[in-house]
Amino acid sequence: MGATRSPNEPPSADQAAFLERAIEQYGKATYNFAYRLTGNESDARDLTQDAFIRVYRAWKSFQPGTSFLSWIYRIVTNLYRDELRRRKGRFIERIPEDNVPQEFGGQRPLAVNPIDDYVEKQLGEPLSKALAQLSPEQRQVVILADIEEYSYQEIAEIMGCSIGTVRSRLHRARALLRRLVERARQQL
Amino acid sequence: MTQHLPLETLIDYIHGELTPEADAAVHVHLTACPPCREEYAAEVQLGEALRASARAQEVEFPSMIAARTWERIRNARPGPLASLAIFLRPAIAVPLVLAIGFGAYFATPLGHAAKHDRTINASYYLEQHAGQQASDPLAERGPVPVMESSLVDTAPPAGGPNDANDAIH
Numbered sequence: 533m534g535a536t537r538s539p540n541e542p543p544s545a546d547q548a549a550f551l552e553r554a555i556e557q558y559g560k561a562t563y564n565f566a567y568r569l570t571g572n573e574s575d576a577r578d579l580t581q582d583a584f585i586r587v588y589r590a591w592k593s594f595q596p597g598t599s600f601l602s603w604i605y606r607i608v609t610n611l612y613r614d615e616l617r618r619r620k621g622r623f624i625e626r627i628p629e630d631n632v633p634q635e636f637g638g639q640r641p642l643a644v645n646p647i648d649d650y651v652e653k654q655l656g657e658p659l660s661k662a663l664a665q666l667s668p669e670q671r672q673v674v675i676l677a678d679i680e681e682y683s684y685q686e687i688a689e690i691m692g693c694s695i696g697t698v699r700s701r702l703h704r705a706r707a708l709l710r711r712l713v714e715r716a717r718q719q720l
Numbered sequence: 721m722t723q724h725l726p727l728e729t730l731i732d733y734i735h736g737e738l739t740p741e742a743d744a745a746v747h748v749h750l751t752a753c754p755p756c757r758e759e760y761a762a763e764v765q766l767g768e769a770l771r772a773s774a775r776a777q778e779v780e781f782p783s784m785i786a787a788r789t790w791e792r793i794r795n796a797r798p799g800p801l802a803s804l805a806i807f808l809r810p811a812i813a814v815p816l817v818l819a820i821g822f823g824a825y826f827a828t829p830l831g832h833a834a835k836h837d838r839t840i841n842a843s844y845y846l847e848q849h850a851g852q853q854a855s856d857p858l859a860e861r862g863p864v865p866v867m868e869s870s871l872v873d874t875a876p877p878a879g880g881p882n883d884a885n886d887a888i889h
Binding site (some may be wrong): 555560566580585588660679683699709 | 727729731732735736737762766767769770771772774777778779780781782784785786789792793796817820
């Protein structure tokens with residue numbers, strides 16, 4: 533990032549104004565995105581702060597005319613991934629990805645009214661819990677695809693991976709999500 | 721209609737990620753296949769539930785984040801390179817200032833003027849001394865020191881002791 537500046541360099545008026553405007557317009561969306569990723573306020577606050585500091589330092593690398601939200605989501609995603617790597621070994625959050633090949637076609641188990649109560653928010657809590665049980669990568673892709681409604685291409689750019697990876701993660705995440713929600717419903 | 725749609729295809733269809741041909745084929749299939757339609761509806765509901773849940777759980781942006789972000793920016797410690805630059809600053813600055821000072825001294829008229837003044841003063845005294853020599857050859861060595869003068873004054877008169885001895889004798 534060639535446009536980065538020393539942190540103790542006095543801020544230019546443009547740089548400060550850029551950050552101020554970014555926080556004002558996108559602070560809430562960024563914080564909510566971080567909150568959904570991390571699942572707790574404390575980590576979401578730290579992640580949001582770090583993201584805006586990164587925005588401040590790299591403000592010149594933002595290309596006007598492109599989506600600022602995609603840019604900052606990418607920053608948040610990268611920071612979150614770095615943080616998870618740092619915590620690795622002392623922080624076990626993820627569950628293994630579901631790598632079992634799914635059999636569909638003629639033999640697939642058809643859902644029998646599996647999540648028909650979702651829209652009435654009756655499964656708000658089980659859904660949140662299920663979301664929290666996904667791996668960070670799966671959760672990210674579900675948030676970006678289903679909540680933020682980005683295209684696979686945009687998600688690939690945000691997460692820094694291929695479209696094929698986005699597609700396979702989303703398929704597995706949604707299948708797992710449905711199973712977890714179903715289990716949670718049965719426990720209610 | 722023996723083959724049902726794979727779940728992956730339904731998910732891609734919901735997200736609008738199929739090619740136009742595949743999209744049209746899925747659309748046609750769903751109109752004629754109740755089990756796939758049911759599965760499709762479940763997937764759509766999952767997406768709607770996720771969005772509804774996200775909306776319900778949406779939180780306000782804590783103002784402290786902005787304040788702390790600015791605070792961290794202001795108090796940010798310099799990075800390793802910046803720290804090294806700060807550490808080396810005196811080692812770089814002192815020789816630099818000295819070099820500039822010497823350069824200024826030798827390169828500017830001010831330095832020459834000072835040196836020239838000293839030369840003039842010395843010449844002046846030498847010329848004065850030469851003038852004195854020319855006018856009074858006896859004063860070649862300058863005025864007689866006081867000590868030498870006193871010695872001369874206290875010296876016995878010529879033939880003093882010898883004269884006294886002569887008188888005794």
